[in-house]
Amino acid sequence: MSTTTSTSTPGAGAVEPFDAIDVIRAKRDGGVLEPAQIDWVVDAYTRGVVAEEQMSALAMAIFLNGMEREEISRWTAAMIASGERMSFDALSRPTADKHSTGGVGDKITLPLAPLVATFGVAVPQLSGRGLGHTGGTLDKLEAIPGWRAALSNEEMMAQLEEVGAVICAAGSGLAPADKKLYALRDVTGTVEAIPLIASSIMSKKIAEGTAALVLDVKTGAGAFMTEEADSRELARTMVDLGTDAGVATVALLTDMSAPLGRTVGNALEVRESVEVLAGGGPADVVELTVALAREMLASAGRTDVDVEAALADGRAMDTWKAMIAAQGGDPDAALPVAAHTEELRAEADGVVAGLDAMKVGVAGWRLGAGRSRPGEAVQAGAGVEIHRHIGEEVRAGDLLAVLHTDTPERFGRAREAIDGAWDLAAPGTAVPARRIVLDRIV
Template sequence: MLPQEIIRAKRDGGVLDPAAITELIEGLVSGRVSEGQAAAFAMAVFFRGLEHSETVALTCAMRDSGTVLDWSDLSRPVVDKHSTGGVGDNISLMLAPIVAACGAAVPMISGRGLGHTGGTLDKMESIPGYRVAPDNALFRRTVATVGCAIIGQTEALAPADKRLYAIRDVTATVESIPLITASILSKKLAAGLNGLVLDVKTGSGAFMAERDGARQLAHSLVAVANGAGLRTTALLTDMDQPLADHAGNAVEVDHAVRFLTGARRDPRVEAVTLALAGEMLVLAGLAKDLEAGTARARDALDSGAAAETFARMVAALGGPVDFLERLDDHLPRAPLQRVVAAPADGYVHAMDTRGLGLAVVALGGGRTRPQDPVDHAVGLAEIVPMGRRITRGEPLAIIHARDAASAEAAAQRVVSALRILEAAPEAAAHPVLERIGA
């Protein structure tokens, strides 16, 4: 079938045959389908949508456009998690070693930050020597011996997704739930998983700020993943404030290590991490139910087994063998730290979480273009939580910056992002808002 006929059929609201979708995706990878034709297809989908069967077909075609990993030689069940992204979301750094310490294999293929959201790979690159792009032999050996490896997407995994996303990015067709669904899941299906848990964020710092839109995306992801043969559940979680009280790269790694070692644990981070871990362990067949899975994850955390697993992963992938013991010596530190003082007495009622993320970007800790460099040392630390009673002059956050000018600009952004009122607010909701099963 000619590409233009496939485009015409979708433009006119038709339901595409799976074979036609596969042909289009194969043509995109081989060059038989031009960028203009791929853009026209994306725009047709943007306006006409896709039926469930079409989204499953698109996801599988994109998965099959490259290598599909095979972990059948492992004795461990293979599971992973995907987050739609947010501010202070360093859950992956704790979750992978917790679940691995419980007996699962977690080959976590992660991404970089773009816009106001942070990226797991940028955080891991804060660790001196850590290889986010190991060769396949080292990647597989680390997963087999340690139980987890946090790395980046290789060129061989779902190359059609990379090409189609680049086209969507410049043609205003990113915000399409079927296309977002296929993009996320094609990479996870290519990772050869037995189970997947999705952390779909909603709130002022989330990609899907409105809860209804986030819920719709979560339902689409769960339905399509299961339709493609991957057992999947999702949690809808709150991003109306940063998840951790640190936002940046090295500062979030520091936070994660102190969480794993028990030096400091935020209740919100702990709640989301253990909820996701419980889901993963049930999908892996390592826990009979969510309660048992959460309890097992907590044991791995409290016993120190998860921290030890994280340390072994870092060393196996080229990082310092004494990273946990000499954390302060190994992580990059910004030369200037500045306290942001509260301008008035009152309670923190609301946050522009996206604005806080953009403050990190402006400091140099994020990027607005994929090719931009990242300063791993800068960021925000000890961000005051919502609902906290504060007095004038009390710290709202601590800025880690390269110079006084960027610190001042970030301080203004932090003050603008926080709404302080005299009356006490209602108690904050639990950070796990909903569970969406198959």
């Protein structure tokens, strides 16, 4: 390996142990990067010594040629080393965390965190905001009057000890290399590189310091990975990364061909989550919430509990209210309602054989529930309320959905997006029951 004296502004005059061009060439030509090369290139990129165009070239080489398990593990460790690490060792409770790769109507974190915490397992859920057709957990919770996402580490630890669950924004100190690389991948066509997706997710989750992690890896039309084989590879890679880092990790491969539940939006999804915590709610949301809760509890050594009972008897709701109140929110306040609505009605009789998650998600985004760029404001009341889901009979004129927005000029493009989302089979057609959990990967 040749060495070079950096001529870039950051660290000018310092002698670097590697040359970025050599690292790029090694991966471009299908080679395996050495551990020291990986450590250096991630650190040097974070410091600004490796230029954006150089990391762009390396990201594309990784996208095209892949990485071996040891390379991905080392890359993830280097991302973690770029920032701070949290520890929950001081808590009196065991910890378990969940991460979803994102989807349409994926509100599962909201009922899941308090449900798991009800059984004495702390849930430190550091969440993000939505971008594009997938919603963000923090955006949803900010629809609750007074609720705040930003907590200090001390506040978070106190809430975990007292309440058992916290959903808040991740601090900027966790894996700063990931934040920089994520933005670069977004504009260089390398977002879909599985080694980089896996290391991005897992570097932050491992840095968060939880003892156990359950991954909800989506597949289907509304998922980040639409092909099951790709989703399965991503799940396998992330489970291996967690295992290599000493975190008990399991993944559920779950269906995202259709939206989860009957609402897509912010306040709309909070309302539906509260219905689940009250012992009701859509069957698919309940099924996935319970499945993930069992995995999280088992990973923390709690296999002797009745998860459904905690939803039915109000215990999980009590934890939810305590969690919301601890972050300044009023769990009993009325949720925001959009100023304008528009109904979509069926044009023919039939049975709903399919409901395209992507079309519904894009419609919700265009109505104002999501954002086109980071930092853009979202509407708390905007979104889509689904009235006919898979397997249900429809008559001509029946209500399929209600669109919600504060800005009625958005209805036109939202209708264009959602057009054709309902796939109607002939009346009386038997539609197979939807499988939510497709596989478990350990």
